[in-house]
Amino acid sequence: MIILAFETSCDETAAAILQKGKYEPFVRIKSTNVASSLPLHAKTGGIIPEVAARKQIEYILPIVEKTIKDANIAIVDIDAIAVTIGPGLIGSLLVGVETAKTLSYIWDKPLIPVNHLFGHIYANFIQQDSSLAFIEFPAIGLVVSGGHTDIVVMYNHKKIQWLGGTRDDAAGEAFDKIGRLLGMPYPAGPLIEKQAEKGDPKAIIFPRPLISSPDFDFSFSGLKTAALRTIEREKSLSQKQIADISYAVQQAIVDVITAKTLRAAEKYNAKSILIGGGVAANKALCVNFKKAASKKGFQKVFVPHKNLCTDNAAMIGAAAFFQYQKHSWEDIQAKPELYFQL
Ligand code: KG4
Ligand code: ZN
Numbered sequence: 377m378i379i380l381a382f383e384t385s386c387d388e389t390a391a392a393i394l395q396k397g398k399y400e401p402f403v404r405i406k407s408t409n410v411a412s413s414l415p416l417h418a419k420t421g422g423i424i425p426e427v428a429a430r431k432q433i434e435y436i437l438p439i440v441e442k443t444i445k446d447a448n449i450a451i452v453d454i455d456a457i458a459v460t461i462g463p464g465l466i467g468s469l470l471v472g473v474e475t476a477k478t479l480s481y482i483w484d485k486p487l488i489p490v491n492h493l494f495g496h497i498y499a500n501f502i503q504q505d506s507s508l509a510f511i512e513f514p515a516i517g518l519v520v521s522g523g524h525t526d527i528v529v530m531y532n533h534k535k536i537q538w539l540g541g542t543r544d545d546a547a548g549e550a551f552d553k554i555g556r557l558l559g560m561p562y563p564a565g566p567l568i569e570k571q572a573e574k575g576d577p578k579a580i581i582f583p584r585p586l587i588s589s590p591d592f593d594f595s596f597s598g599l600k601t602a603a604l605r606t607i608e609r610e611k612s613l614s615q616k617q618i619a620d621i622s623y624a625v626q627q628a629i630v631d632v633i634t635a636k637t638l639r640a641a642e643k644y645n646a647k648s649i650l651i652g653g654g655v656a657a658n659k660a661l662c663v664n665f666k667k668a669a670s671k672k673g674f675q676k677v678f679v680p681h682k683n684l685c686t687d688n689a690a691m692i693g694a695a696a697f698f699q700y701q702k703h704s705w706e707d708i709q710a711k712p713e714l715y716f717q718l
Contacts, residue, residue, distance in 0.1 A: 381394060382692065383472065384460065386464055389435035390692075391440050392406075392443060392688065393407045393446075393693075401511070404502075406447035411439055425465045429470070432468055451483055459476035460490055461714060463491075469710035477705040487702075488701060489701075490699070492714075493524060496685075497517040497695075498698060499684040499691035504680070511678060515529075520546075523548070525547045526541040533699060548563070550596035550629060551563075551565035557607050565658065569622075571619045574615075575621075576616075583599065583628065594633075626660055637651075649669060651678065651679045657682045662679050
C-alpha cells in the first residue's frame with residue numbers, strides 16, 4: 377500500500393510518499409520533502425501565523441509534484457492520502473487539509489485524517505535501518521515538541537490513553553523562550569544544545585519542576601523565571617555564562633522528562649518507550665534517557681532519526697497506516713484545538 381501524506385500544522389510545508397506491506401511492522405519512506413519558512417521567523421523571534429500560511433500556499437503544489445517525482449511513482453499507484461488535521465495553526469492546517477481534500481476528490485482516493493501528536497510518536501514506526509528491534513505493547517509514548525509535552529500509554533494501535541502533559545510551557549517552548557533571553561534566534565533548542573556542550577555542569581543548578589510529583593504533568597514556566605533571574609543579575613553575559621546557563625536549562629529539562637517518562641514506563645509495565653517531537657532531536661536527552669532507562673531495565677527505547685523528530689510528513693503517513701480509517705473528503709475538517717484522542 378502506498379500513501380501520500382501532508383503536514384502543514386506549523387511553519388513547515390511537507391509531503392511524503394510511504395509504503396508498507398500488510399504484515400510488515402515498519403513503514404518505508406519512498407520520498408519525503410520539507411520546505412520551511414523558518415528563516416523568515418528567525419528575525420521576528422517566533423512564527424507569525426499569517427506569514428507561515430502565505431508561504432505554505434506558495435510551497436504546497438510544487439512540493440507534491442516533487443515528492444511524487446522523487447518516489448518515481450504515478451498518481452494511480454497512490455492508494456490513499458493522509459493529512460494532519462490538528463492541532464496547529466488554523467491558517468497553516470487549512471492549506472494542507474484543503475489541498476488533501478481537493479486531491480482526494482479529483483484523484484478519487486480515500487482521505488485519512490491524522491492527529492499531529494500521534495504522528496510524532498509514529499515516526500518511530502518508520503524503518504531506519506535493518507537492525508531495528510520490534511516495538512512491543514504496552515508502550516509509553518512521549519511527545520516533546522515546541523507546542524506539546526505529553527505522555528501517553530499505548531496498549532495497541534487503537535487504544536491510546538493520555539497520562540499527563542504540561543500545565544504551562546512545553547519543553548521546546550522553554551528552550552525557545554530561554555534562548556530568546558540569551559539573545560538566540562528562533563528556534564533556540566538546537567543552539568542551546570550546542571552551547572551546553574561547552575557549559576560547566578556544576579556552575580548553575582536550576583530547579584526541576586514537578587520531578588517528584590506522582591502525576592505525569594510537567595511545568596516549565598518556573599524554569600524560564602529562574603533563568604531570567606540569573607540573566608538579569610548580569611550586566612552582560614559572557615560566552616561562558618551563556619554556555620553554563622544553556623547546560624543548566626538543558627539538564628533540568630532532560631532530568632524532568634526522563635524521570636517522569638520512566639515512572640510511567642514502570643507503572644504501566646511498558647515493553648517499549650517511543651519518544652518523538654522536535655526536542656527528541658536533542659542528543660543529551662537521548663543519551664541521558666537511554667542510560668537511565670537501561671538502569672531500570674528498559675532496553676527498548678526508540679527515538680526517530682533527527683530529521684523525523686522535527687515536523688515532517690513521513691510521520692503523518694506512518695500514523696495513517698496503523699490507524700487507517702477511510703473518510704470521504706467531505707467529512708474532513710481542520711481542528712486547531714485537537715488533542716490526544718483517536
Ligand atoms: O516537533 P517540532 O518540529 O514542532 C512542533 O510540533 O512544535 O518541534 C520544534 C521544537 C522547537 O521548540 C525547537 O526549539 C525544538 O523543537 N528543538 C530542539 C532541538 N531541535 C529542535 N530542542 C532542543 N534540542 C534540539 N536539538
Ligand atoms: Zn510537531
